Every structure is written in C-alpha cells, then in structure tokens.
Amino acid sequence: MRVPGLWYLRAALLAAALFVPLAAWAAPAVSPPTYELKVSFDLAQAKLLGKAVIRGRRGRQLDIDLGGLTVLRLSNGGRELPIPGGQEQTVKLRAAGPVEIDYEARFADSDENLISADAVQLQGQWYPTVAGMHVYHLSATLPEGFTAVSEAEAIRRTRTPAGVRFDFDFSHPLAAADGITLAASRHFVVQRSSYDKVVITAYLSPGHAQRAGFFLEEAKRYLRRFESELGPYPFKRLAIVEAPGGGGLSMPTYVLLESADFDAERIEDTALGHEIAHQWFGNLAYIDYEHGNWGEGVTVYFADHADAAARGRAWACRKRMIEGYENSVGSDGIPLTEFSSRHNRPTRSIGYGKSAMVFHMVALQIGQKAFLRSVRDFLRTERFRVAGWDDWRLAFERNSHQDLRWLFAQWLTRTDVPELRLDGIRDEPVAAGFALSFAVHQIGEPFRLTVPILIRYDGGERRVQAQIAKREQRVRVRLPGRPREIVLDPDYDVFRRPAPAEITPTIQRLLTRPEAMVVASTAEKERYAALPDILAAADTALRLHWRQVEGPRKTGTRSSGRQGTGAGRWREVFKRGQAAGKGRHDVSLILLGRNNPVIHRLFGDLRLPARGFGITVRTDPRNPAEVVAIITADARDDLRQDAALAIEDYEESSTVLVANGKLVAKQTAQSERGIRSAVP
Structure with a gap:
C-alpha cells in the first residue's frame, strides 16, 4: 500500500477541519468542580463550625469522607438527606446539583489540628474530603486581631460583626490527598518583600520577628537557584509561616516551619530550602501517593543534597543517606512504590534517602544536562496534575533517548540493597608500569550497577x-606506578550497603541497634533514673539490659538507697541484664558516668564533657558492628532537661553536649570513605 505524501495529509486534515462546526472550536475546556468552604471558630471550646458546598457536573459520583466530623445537615441539589450517624464515615451519592454539608468538629486533643485561644493550625482532616480534583475557595472568620494564611494567590480581609473574614483565592485544582490547610495566630508579626513579581511574606512570632529579614533574603536566594534549574516559580505569593502548632510542611504558596528553624544560625540547618523546593515538587506537579511518593526524594536531591554540594560535601550527604538506611532499615524495607509518607525512622530512610539516591543515579546514568532538561519537561507536562514514577521515567527517556525500565524496576520494586566486596587483588610489572587486576563481588541477587573506583598508586x-x-x-587496569590501594565507590554514587569500617558511630547507630547493655555503678542509678523512658520516647526499639559494676568514685560521692522516678523501669532492665549473662560482645554498650571503670578498659584515657549532659558514641573495639555510648550528667535534673534534646535532635552526631536546654557542642566521628582495600 502506498503511503500518502505529507502534502496530502495536510490537505486532508485541513479539509476535515473546515467541516468541524464552529461551536466545537469555541467550546471551552470542562471546568473542574469547585469546593466552597466557610468556617468559623469557638476558640474557648476548641470548636470549628463549617459549611461545605461542592459544585460540579450533575450525575457525578461523589465519595465523601467525613473523617469523624459531626454532620449537622446534608443536602443534594436542594433536597435534604438523612444525616449520617454512628460509624458511618463515608457518604456515596450522585450529584443532583450543589451538595451542601453543615458540620462541626472539636480539636482539643488532636495531633494534626490545633484550635486554641491564640492560634489555629488545621492540616489533618478538618472538612469533608471528596475524592478527585477540585478548585477550593476558603472563607475563614476569626476574632479581631488574628492573621490567617492558607493556599492562595490572593488574600482578602474583611471586617464583619463576627470578627475578621479571610477569603483565600486559589484558582488551580487540588487533589483530595493534599487538599487545603489553614494557619492563624493573634501574634504573627508580618513583614513583606518581593522577588521579581513574587510577593514574599514572613509570618513570625514576636520572639523571632527579628529573623524575618534574614529568612526573606534566603527565600529569594532559593527562588533564584530553583528557577535556574526548574523553571519559573509557579505562584504569585510565597509565605514563610512559623507554625503555631509545630511541624514543617509545604503547601501551594506557603511553607510552615518549626519555631526551632528560626533559632538556627545557618540556613542549611533549617527546612526552608526543602519546603520551598516542594513548591515545584508536590505543589506544582502533584504526587500519586497510591503508587509511591516520589516528592520527598527529588526535593531532598534539589534542596538538601544541593546545599551540601555547594559546600563541597555532596558525598557526605549521600553517605549519611546510605548509613541511615543501613541503620534504620537494613534488609527489612518496603519498595519505593509503596512509600506514601514518613511515620518513623525506617520510612524516612526509604522515602527520603533511598529515593534521593535514585534521582542521583538517574542523573549519573543520563548526564546532568539531560537530567535537568527532563525535570523541566516533567514539570511542564505534569503541571497541576497527579503524576507518578512512570511519568518521571518517561520524561527521562524522552530527553535521554535511553530505555530506563531496568533502572526504575530494580530501584523501585526491589527491597534488597547491593552489597559489594573486593578480593582477588593481583598486580604485576608490565612495560611502562604495572597491571592491576581484582574482582568486584555482589553478595546476593545481582543489580545492574556502574561502580566508580579510585586507585591510588605511587605518584598519583x-x-x-x-x-x-x-x-x-573482574577489572584490569594499567598504571604508571605501583598500586597501593583500591577504593570502591569513594563518593557514594551507588545506593549500597556500607562496609563495617564505613559506618560512623553516631547516636542514630545506637538507637537503631536491637539491644544494648547498660553498665553503671550503684551510685549512678539514681542520677540516670529517667534514661530508660527518655530512650523509649526516641523512636527506637532498643531493648536495654542492665549490668552493675563497682569502680572508683569521686571523693564524697555516696550511693543513695532511695528509689526515685524510673526505679521500676531500672529494676526491669536489671533483671533482663542478669538473664543476658556477662561478657557479651554482640550487643552495644551504654556506659553511665564519667568514672565508669569500663570506659578506661575499652578506650584508655578518653576525654569526656566536663559539664552539662553529654553523650559520646564510639565504635566498640571488641566488635566493630556495635557501638559504645558514654552518657554523663552533672545532676539528675540535667538528664531530664537536656537528654531528650541531645538524643532526638542530633542523632547524626557522635558527641553532643547540652547545658540548660541549649546545644553547647556537637561533633561527628570519622569513618572510612568508600570500600577500601590495600594492594598486597
């Protein structure tokens, strides 16, 4: 069959177009359904009163999740419907017109929603959610003196007899999985600036108002950097809000930061860059949570990892991701296609660390230029649409002309991690130098990998x-000098298991061990009575055993026979320790007190913090797979006040000193970089 020429196809298409009715050319695109939400508050009762009106195509199936809200009235197309009661939390109906829901809710003890006399923060389920995409219009009435923020390109503020009404206009459809939020406070100090045509506003507490200028300027710097890589900032506004109820989040047009972020001296120690990057990843291109949340990984790559790269420490950032996965997940993970959100240490390592490494490995596979071109292509194509991992793969394939199905299959669906080993090292003199050969082994089912190798030889x-x-x-390399050392993956470009010598002794390493032996004298029991409860609250499954030792004491130190707070927990730990037996080397150690005799036996004269609360973690010289943590405190009150801060906020450090509730010093021990082997 003869294929028509191009001119023939053009003529045929033109002729067909001429017969299309004019109305078809002029027909507008189908408008997305709208969700109008009006809320007011009884702050003294931590109570919200709301009215939701859902408009859209008649006959549309609506699945409405009530999420524990109390429905006061329900109507469909003007017809009153029975109010759901009891355990009924989902309403299914076909829209006969506008669907109206009057409801109320109390959030006195909610983890996700806050209503108090001075602040409101709503980010959990605080309105009936409807499956699908909707354009939301929020109107919130609050007492005089409040300032409110929500997803909005424009905010209108109107005084009413009931207080102040805030109307938030956001014209883009939002997925039900993301929805809308609200943050409001009586005490926000508001400062504004601008970047190009973007209005940037800081809403901070009075105690942090002096930091507004710094954060506004840093926000401009991040916008400038992200625009150069990702394309124009997608909105007209960017608000930086100190979260009244805590938590770091990013929503279209605004970010919530913890109060602690505004105390940080370095912007890299805050979540500002990470949350601003989410304006593109998650707020411009929406995340298909059902098939795997890719948003955190790509955000870590463009924000946290890029910040480290600017300081020449990208390799160290990747090493922390790999070590964090080894510590928290090991061989018991879930595939990236099943990660939806972070709720503990393992899911953080999977959805943030491993996911970021996947984007890094894609960039190495296709080249940085094709990678950035693909990212901009993805953001244009998936603008205000729900996108998944397959959409990312297609964007990378379009711009690199490579088939990447193998790469995405092995990193997204497998739960094991490559484990590499070196052996069979041989070298021999050859003309003009030496020939070095060695074998790289994969333990377990092989992955398809590109492994960087550094070879050090005499002279270079x-x-x-x-x-x-x-x-x-097997690998064979010719060298101009005698080879001395081989290092596999020295910059951590491959997501893999670290060798034991690469693992840094950190607080995180301690918290993620299955069990630890607590070693202390009777004199220290009272001082450290609260420690088991503090460790139990630090998102750890660490099981403690107790061993009692006697050793030198400071002059005048006496053992107290009183059983203070936590004594019952210590008795439980003590019993387990007696049953565990002496001389075990397969558990980590926690040594309490500066004068603990085991410290000298293991490390000789070790310099320890002289005041405040201190924790020092070292590799166990008896077993490099375990760690030894030395905990010191001047008094029992130091432990209660400072231990939680040191253990929970600085877990990637090896030594932390806290006094009077403030960080005094922190340090991370050195460990080997890459899988190293000397050439015999």
Whole structure:
C-alpha cells in the first residue's frame, strides 16, 4: 500500500477541519468542580463550625469522607438527606446539583489540628474530603486581631460583626490527598518583600520577628537557584509561616516551619530550602501517593543534597543517606512504590534517602544536562496534575533517548540493597608500569550497577568505572606506578550497603541497634533514673539490659538507697541484664558516668564533657558492628532537661553536649570513605 505524501495529509486534515462546526472550536475546556468552604471558630471550646458546598457536573459520583466530623445537615441539589450517624464515615451519592454539608468538629486533643485561644493550625482532616480534583475557595472568620494564611494567590480581609473574614483565592485544582490547610495566630508579626513579581511574606512570632529579614533574603536566594534549574516559580505569593502548632510542611504558596528553624544560625540547618523546593515538587506537579511518593526524594536531591554540594560535601550527604538506611532499615524495607509518607525512622530512610539516591543515579546514568532538561519537561507536562514514577521515567527517556525500565524496576520494586566486596587483588610489572587486576563481588541477587573506583598508586591516582551486572566482575587496569590501594565507590554514587569500617558511630547507630547493655555503678542509678523512658520516647526499639559494676568514685560521692522516678523501669532492665549473662560482645554498650571503670578498659584515657549532659558514641573495639555510648550528667535534673534534646535532635552526631536546654557542642566521628582495600 502506498503511503500518502505529507502534502496530502495536510490537505486532508485541513479539509476535515473546515467541516468541524464552529461551536466545537469555541467550546471551552470542562471546568473542574469547585469546593466552597466557610468556617468559623469557638476558640474557648476548641470548636470549628463549617459549611461545605461542592459544585460540579450533575450525575457525578461523589465519595465523601467525613473523617469523624459531626454532620449537622446534608443536602443534594436542594433536597435534604438523612444525616449520617454512628460509624458511618463515608457518604456515596450522585450529584443532583450543589451538595451542601453543615458540620462541626472539636480539636482539643488532636495531633494534626490545633484550635486554641491564640492560634489555629488545621492540616489533618478538618472538612469533608471528596475524592478527585477540585478548585477550593476558603472563607475563614476569626476574632479581631488574628492573621490567617492558607493556599492562595490572593488574600482578602474583611471586617464583619463576627470578627475578621479571610477569603483565600486559589484558582488551580487540588487533589483530595493534599487538599487545603489553614494557619492563624493573634501574634504573627508580618513583614513583606518581593522577588521579581513574587510577593514574599514572613509570618513570625514576636520572639523571632527579628529573623524575618534574614529568612526573606534566603527565600529569594532559593527562588533564584530553583528557577535556574526548574523553571519559573509557579505562584504569585510565597509565605514563610512559623507554625503555631509545630511541624514543617509545604503547601501551594506557603511553607510552615518549626519555631526551632528560626533559632538556627545557618540556613542549611533549617527546612526552608526543602519546603520551598516542594513548591515545584508536590505543589506544582502533584504526587500519586497510591503508587509511591516520589516528592520527598527529588526535593531532598534539589534542596538538601544541593546545599551540601555547594559546600563541597555532596558525598557526605549521600553517605549519611546510605548509613541511615543501613541503620534504620537494613534488609527489612518496603519498595519505593509503596512509600506514601514518613511515620518513623525506617520510612524516612526509604522515602527520603533511598529515593534521593535514585534521582542521583538517574542523573549519573543520563548526564546532568539531560537530567535537568527532563525535570523541566516533567514539570511542564505534569503541571497541576497527579503524576507518578512512570511519568518521571518517561520524561527521562524522552530527553535521554535511553530505555530506563531496568533502572526504575530494580530501584523501585526491589527491597534488597547491593552489597559489594573486593578480593582477588593481583598486580604485576608490565612495560611502562604495572597491571592491576581484582574482582568486584555482589553478595546476593545481582543489580545492574556502574561502580566508580579510585586507585591510588605511587605518584598519583586514577578513577575508573566498572559496569557490574553479575555476581563477580573482574577489572584490569594499567598504571604508571605501583598500586597501593583500591577504593570502591569513594563518593557514594551507588545506593549500597556500607562496609563495617564505613559506618560512623553516631547516636542514630545506637538507637537503631536491637539491644544494648547498660553498665553503671550503684551510685549512678539514681542520677540516670529517667534514661530508660527518655530512650523509649526516641523512636527506637532498643531493648536495654542492665549490668552493675563497682569502680572508683569521686571523693564524697555516696550511693543513695532511695528509689526515685524510673526505679521500676531500672529494676526491669536489671533483671533482663542478669538473664543476658556477662561478657557479651554482640550487643552495644551504654556506659553511665564519667568514672565508669569500663570506659578506661575499652578506650584508655578518653576525654569526656566536663559539664552539662553529654553523650559520646564510639565504635566498640571488641566488635566493630556495635557501638559504645558514654552518657554523663552533672545532676539528675540535667538528664531530664537536656537528654531528650541531645538524643532526638542530633542523632547524626557522635558527641553532643547540652547545658540548660541549649546545644553547647556537637561533633561527628570519622569513618572510612568508600570500600577500601590495600594492594598486597
């Protein structure tokens, strides 16, 4: 059959177009359904009164999740419907016109929603949610003196007899999984600036108002950087809000930051860059949570990882991701296609760390130019649409002309992690130098990997790459000098298990061990009575055993026979320790007190903090897979006040000193960089 020429196809298309009715050309695109929400508050009762009106195509199936709200009235197209009662939390109906729901809710003890005399923060389910995409219009009435923020390109403020009404206009459809939020306070101090045509506003507490200028300027710097990589900022406004109820979040047009962020001296120690990057990743292109949340990984890559790269520490950032996964997840993870949100340490390592490493490995596979071109293509194509991992793969394939199905399959669906080993190292003199050969082994089912290798030799070093897709791959390299050392993956470009010598002894390493032996003298029991409860609250499954030792004491130190707070927990730990037996090397140790005799036995003269609460973590010299934590406190009150801060907020450090509720010093120990082996 003869294929028509291009001119023939053009003529045929033009002729067909001429017969299309004029009305078809002029027909507007179908408008998305709208969700109008009006709320007011009884602050003294922590109570919300709301009215939701859902408008859209008649006959549309609506699945409405009430989420524990109390429905006062329900109508469909003007017809009153029975009020759901009892355990009925979902209403299914076909729209006969506007669907109206009057409801109320109390949030006195809610973890996700806050209503108090001075502040409101609503980010959980605080209105009936409807499956699908809607354009939301929020109107919130609050007492005089409040300032409110929500997703909005424009905010209108109107005084009414009931107080002040805030109307938030946001014209883009939002997915039900994201929905809308509200943050309001009597005490916000508001400062404004601008970047190009974007209005940037800071809403901070009076105690942090002096930091507004710094954060506004840093926000401009992040916008400038992200626009150069990702394309124009997608909205007209950007608000930086100190969260009244805590928590770091990013919503279209505004970000919520913890109060602690505004105390940080360095912007890299805050979540500002991360949450602003989410304006593109999650707020411009929406996340398909059902098939895997990609938003955190790509945000870490463009924000946190890029911040580290600017300081020449990108390799260290990737090492922390790999170590965090080894510590928290090990071989018991979930595939990235099942990650939806962070709710503990393992899910954080999977959805943030491993996911960010996938984007890094894609960039190395296709090249940085094609990678950035793909990201901008993805954001244009998926603008205000729900997108998944497959959409990312297609964007990368379009712009690199590579088939990447193998890469996404192995990193998104497998739960195991590559484990690499070096052996079979041989070298021999050859003309003009030496020939070095060695084998790279994969333990377990092989991955398809590109492994960077650093070879140090007399007079210099050489970097090569090995393509590895089987259990053993031999590598041969000619060198101008005698080889001295081989280092696999020195910059952590491959998501893999670290070798034992690469693992840094940190607080995180301690908290993620299955069990630890607590070693202390009777004299220290009272001082550290609260420690088991503090550790139990630090998102850890660490099981404690107790061993009692006697050793030198400071002059005048006496053992108290009183059983203070936590004594019952210590008795439980003590019993487990007696049953566990002496001399075990397969558990980590927690040594209490500066004068604990085990410290000297293991480490000799070790310098410890002289005041405040201190925790120092070292690799156990008896077993490098375990750690030894030395905990010191001047008094029992130091432990209660400062231990939680040190353990929970600085878990990636090896030594932390806290006094009077403030960080005094922190340090991270050194560990090997890359899988290293000397050439014999």
